[in-house]
Amino acid sequence: MTATEDRTPVVAGLLLAAGGGRRLGGRPKALLTHRGRPLVEHAVGVLRGAGCEVVHVVLGAAADAVRERADLPGCVLVDNPEWAEGMGSSLRAGLASLAADPHGVDAALVLLVDQPGIGVEAVSRVRAAYGSRDSLAAASYDGERGHPVLFGAGHWAGIEEKAVGDRGARDYLAAHRDAITPVDCSDVAEPYDIDTEADLAHLE
Numbered sequence: 001m002t003a004t005e006d007r008t009p010v011v012a013g014l015l016l017a018a019g020g021g022r023r024l025g026g027r028p029k030a031l032l033t034h035r036g037r038p039l040v041e042h043a044v045g046v047l048r049g050a051g052c053e054v055v056h057v058v059l060g061a062a063a064d065a066v067r068e069r070a071d072l073p074g075c076v077l078v079d080n081p082e083w084a085e086g087m088g089s090s091l092r093a094g095l096a097s098l099a100a101d102p103h104g105v106d107a108a109l110v111l112l113v114d115q116p117g118i119g120v121e122a123v124s125r126v127r128a129a130y131g132s133r134d135s136l137a138a139a140s141y142d143g144e145r146g147h148p149v150l151f152g153a154g155h156w157a158g159i160e161e162k163a164v165g166d167r168g169a170r171d172y173l174a175a176h177r178d179a180i181t182p183v184d185c186s187d188v189a190e191p192y193d194i195d196t197e198a199d200l201a202h203l204e
Contacts (some may be wrong), residue, residue, distance in 0.1 A: 013047030018060025
């Protein structure tokens with residue numbers, strides 16, 4: 001067995017936290033307060049709690065302010081100057097950063113910063129679905145696919161090619177539907193987004 005085959009696979013956390021909060025009056029989502037700290041800190045804590053030792057965080061809107069105000073020790077912070085184009089550009093930036101990580105990342109576990117109802121238990125379940133660099137898995141809620149999603153490194157190039165605008169990996173996943181392992185998280189998480197003023201009620 002080679003050294004590569006013998007090592008423990010690296011499933012890295014990839015947090016997409018670049019959004020500008022257009023429907024929130026231009027308040028960057030990463031800096032919204034949740035439990036007394038910036039939302040980006042909470043999301044990183046969820047990924048760490050689920051066992052991701054390697055965490056890359058894609059920043060965009062107010063990136064300098066996020067670096068200044070959020071405590072993100074040990075994270076690789078990835079600037080996405082094209083964040084306004086939509087989630088696709090952030091996903092591409094994040095996967096490119098993971099591909100260059102010296103740890104040799106085998107899969108990306110992708111979480112969105114504006115879904116604080118998804119906690120450690122749901123993320124851990126999806127992470128446990130890793131089998132190989134060809135793995136594809138996604139949380140499901142009452143039969144609907146949601147986040148987090150797990151992309152084995154064998155899929156990254158194809159995902160990057162189709163990740164445009166706000167669609168992220170949606171088109172790639174639709175084309176590979178039969179390869180996705182669904183992981184039911186309906187009993188442990190709520191996949192709401194913090195998109196509007198009304199949604200701020202979800203924050204604590």
